[in-house]
Amino acid sequence: MSQPFDKLLDARGLNCPMPLVNARREIGKLEPGQVLKVAATDRGSVADFQGWAKVAKGVELVGQETEQAEGANVYVHYLRRTA
Amino acid sequence: MPVMESIEAVGLRQEVWTAGDLLQRLAGRERFFVLDVRNRDEFDKFRLEGRAPVPTVNIPYFEMLELGGKEDMLNSVVACLEGDVADQLPWDLPILAVCAKGDTSEFVARGLRQLGYSSANLKGGMRAWGEHYATRALAEGPDLAIYQVSRPARGCLSYMVASAGKAIVIDALRHLPPYLDLARAAGLRIEAVIDTHGHADHISGGLALAAETGASYYLHPYDAIHPIDVLPAPIPYKFIGEGQTFPVGRHELKALHIPGHTLGSVALRLEDRYLFAGDSIFIRSIARPDLGGKAETWAPLHRRSLQRLLGLPGGITFLPGHFSSLDEADEAGGFAAPLDELKKRNQGLVVLQEQSGEAFVRYLLESLPEPRPEYVDIKRVNAGLLALTEEDAAVLELGKNVCALSRAHAACGGGPQ
Numbered sequence: 001m002s003q004p005f006d007k008l009l010d011a012r013g014l015n016c017p018m019p020l021v022n023a024r025r026e027i028g029k030l031e032p033g034q035v036l037k038v039a040a041t042d043r044g045s046v047a048d049f050q051g052w053a054k055v056a057k058g059v060e061l062v063g064q065e066t067e068q069a070e071g072a073n074v075y076v077h078y079l080r081r082t083a
Numbered sequence: 084m085p086v087m088e089s090i091e092a093v094g095l096r097q098e099v100w101t102a103g104d105l106l107q108r109l110a111g112r113e114r115f116f117v118l119d120v121r122n123r124d125e126f127d128k129f130r131l132e133g134r135a136p137v138p139t140v141n142i143p144y145f146e147m148l149e150l151g152g153k154e155d156m157l158n159s160v161v162a163c164l165e166g167d168v169a170d171q172l173p174w175d176l177p178i179l180a181v182c183a184k185g186d187t188s189e190f191v192a193r194g195l196r197q198l199g200y201s202s203a204n205l206k207g208g209m210r211a212w213g214e215h216y217a218t219r220a221l222a223e224g225p226d227l228a229i230y231q232v233s234r235p236a237r238g239c240l241s242y243m244v245a246s247a248g249k250a251i252v253i254d255a256l257r258h259l260p261p262y263l264d265l266a267r268a269a270g271l272r273i274e275a276v277i278d279t280h281g282h283a284d285h286i287s288g289g290l291a292l293a294a295e296t297g298a299s300y301y302l303h304p305y306d307a308i309h310p311i312d313v314l315p316a317p318i319p320y321k322f323i324g325e326g327q328t329f330p331v332g333r334h335e336l337k338a339l340h341i342p343g344h345t346l347g348s349v350a351l352r353l354e355d356r357y358l359f360a361g362d363s364i365f366i367r368s369i370a371r372p373d374l375g376g377k378a379e380t381w382a383p384l385h386r387r388s389l390q391r392l393l394g395l396p397g398g399i400t401f402l403p404g405h406f407s408s409l410d411e412a413d414e415a416g417g418f419a420a421p422l423d424e425l426k427k428r429n430q431g432l433v434v435l436q437e438q439s440g441e442a443f444v445r446y447l448l449e450s451l452p453e454p455r456p457e458y459v460d461i462k463r464v465n466a467g468l469l470a471l472t473e474e475d476a477a478v479l480e481l482g483k484n485v486c487a488l489s490r491a492h493a494a495c496g497g498g499p500q
Contacts, residue, residue, distance in 0.1 A: 017144050017187040021156050024148060043474065044183050051122040052145035 003063060003078055005037035006030060012041045012074060019045045020052055023079060027059060030081045035062060038077040049077045058083035098192075098203035100179060102215035105205060106235050109133030109409055110416060116173050119181045120144040120191050121209065129209060129236075129482035131181065134410045140171045144187045156187070160194030177201045184208040212236045213481055216261040221402070221417050227334055228269065229357065231402065231417055232261050238406045238484050239285050240418055242359055243271070246332025251275045252298075253351060253359050254404055255288040257476065262292055273298045275329055277336075278465075279361025279404060280348040281306035281316075283374045283458040284484035286476055287465045290318055301329075303340065303347030309466045310346070310375030311459050316466035323349055341392065343385025344370035344486070355396045358422075364392055365403040366411040366420055368487040369431030373451050374458055382447045389435055397423035405486050431488060450488035 009026050011019035019040040027036045038049070046064060053061035062078040100108070108115060109131070117139040119126050126141040142163075144156075150166060151159030164172065172178060178200050180188035185208035195202035205212065213236045221229045228245040234256055241254040243265055250271040252262055255278075266273050276293040281302065293300035301323040307316040325340040329351070336351040336359070344362040351359040362370040372378055372385040399422050406418045413419065426432055434446050457479050463469035464476070471479065 015186045016182065016184060017148075017156050017190070020145055021148065025154055043478070047122050047124060048143075048145055051124075051143055052148075055146050055149050057149075 002065070002076075004035065005078060006034040007036050009036060009038045011045075012039055014040065014042065016042050016044050016048065020048055023049075023077070024052075024056070027079055027081050032058075032081050032083055034081055036079045036081070038079065039067075040075050040077070041072060043073065043075060045077065046075050049079070053079065098177075099206050100203045101206050102211045102236075103217075105131075105179075105212060106215060106217060109137070109235075110412070114176055115203075116140075116176045116178045117181055118142065118172070118178050118191060118195070120147065120187055121181070121183050125183065125209075129213065131179075131209075131212070132408065132483070134408070134412070138173075138176075142168060144182065144191070147191070156190045157194055157197075160191050161197055164194055164198055164200075172200065174200065177203055179203050179205055181205045182208045184210050209236075209481070210477060214258065214477070216256070216258065218261055218265055219415075219417055221419055227332075229402070230265060231419070232256065232265070233418070234285075235409065236483065237285060237480070238408075240402070240404055240406065242402060243273075244331050244334075244336065244353065244359075245269060245271050246334045248272060249274050249330075249332045251277060251329055251331045251336060252289075252292060253277050254279055254282070254361065255292045257286040257288045257480065259288055259292050259295055262288070263295065266296070272296075274331070275299050275301060277301040277323060277329070277349075277351065278306075279350065279359065280345040281309075281462055281465055283345075283462050284405075284455070284486050285480050286461060286471075290320070290467075303349050305342070306345050306347030307466065309462055309468055310377065312463065312468065314466070314468055316468065318467035325349075339391070341388035343372050343381055343388040345375060346381070346384075348388070350392065352395075352399075355399055357400050357402055358392070358395060360392070360401045360403050362404045362486050363388060364401055364425060364429060364432065365405055365407070365487055366401075366418055366425070367429055368407060369429065369435075370486055371451055371488050372447055374454060374462075374486070378448055378451065382444045383440070385447060386435070386440060386443050389432070393422075393426070393432065393435065395422055397421065397426070401425055405484050407483075407487055447488065452485050452487075452489040455482075455485060 023038045060080045062080050065076045067074045112135045119141045122143045147163040148159045151162035153159040180191035182188035189204045192202040192204035218232045230243040232241045244251045250273045273296040276289045278289045302320045327338045329336040339350045372381040
């Protein structure tokens, strides 16, 4: 169940902490209300994005899902800039 | 375009500890400090523990990013560590940076070093530590050799018994190289692989090791039925039962059926010298009877089996399936103790000897730690009812075993200590 987003960040193949570091940088470039979609292959990103969204100001984790691509799991995170 | 950070680009060299280095330091009671940057759930589930407590602070890396507030990881780490966090870090101890896989902690170790701390990175992170194996010879001669193969982070113990070029492996753990390498180095042919019971806390390597070496895989048939699903294990195993013997070179192992921790638990006795006890009696504690979801029914069985083991010759050396703390190792680093000593020191056995049957069963039921929900799936994997990828398997069995009774209720009265 995908959802609308304004920008896609492809973080596939990157190890922790880069998916989160890059997402944090990219969301800073969005306007409030816009949504960033992050695609990562690092499984740890699922729990880490949840933890990060709790402490980061102006970021809301709108949803997460797991997709299959070429036999590998892709962990997708939707983040909204709230302020 | 995302800006890439690269460890190589900055080029500051720092110390790296492998899982093996870490084990040496933990076992040797070396003093160091741990800065663990995994998220709090992961940290609560599985942390570094040594013979002595290791001073540790947990600050998730994403909190460091926010606290430090810079764009990139390294500068955020440095800014964070210079701030309020500095009060929590020691100047007089090496600080080991720890994360899940060892990449993020490398930034942290480098940030620490940049600020003048003595720092090291745990190579491969907690994954590598959890999958580290150590092999120790408890006895080694041409007539009889006993190797204890452990996963120190998980507190899992397995064994290879060897005599005259033949070997039996007991409770093989998930990764096969430690056994294959040992057999090759010692010129041994593995003839049988035995699981003392259907494991709940870790994925067995028994079936895979048997397939790899052409040996037979043995399991008690009661444990070839998943206790929660009540489904039979579709795996090629041979039955093991009470009194069955397994020749190994000039010696022989004899099975004792000791239901309690599981219905199909067995111990393997090597004459009056060794008892491969599986999950029954550990060094300081005893096994829990509830992982099949039938604690009330299984606890009295467990008591009878423990009583039976108490009747073995006092000089027989117990070789357990688990330990709870590295501190349980003897001076040489092995996990083994004669029954006579266990009768005096093992908390569960002390209670067993002092209390009536009813009181002991009550003690068992009052001393159960919270079971891990993933244990049901681990039993499914071991029964061949669930297949996992390597990644899923690694995640499922991450953390230390909780197969023993908790120690909170270990006082004879069962009250808080």
